[in-house]
Amino acid sequence: MIVETHQKKCFSCHSSSFYQLSVISYQLSVISYQLSVISCQGIDIHYVQGQHIYLTNFILGLFVNKFLAN
Known part of the structure; x- marks a missing residue:
């Protein structure tokens, strides 16, 4: 929910495709x-990867x- 409101607030200044990609990957x-928490299998490995x-x-x-600010 926090990410969604951040997107709505900052969409105009963060319209860069790089930012959108980083949000999607996050x-x-x-x-x-x-999903790894729900499955409870190999949770340590998934936690470290996450x-x-x-x-x-x-x-x-x-x-x-920083790049966009410059």
Whole structure:
């Protein structure tokens, strides 16, 4: 829900396709993490992978925002 309201608020200034891709990949990583929690199989591996994906997207998002600001 937070991501959706952020998209609505900041759509005009974040209309870049890079930002949209990072949002989509973040949402996919959240969904895959939630699915791994529900399945309860290999949860440690999925958790580590999810954290790695989240950090990668976070750093990518920071880079894209800095690039757009310039």
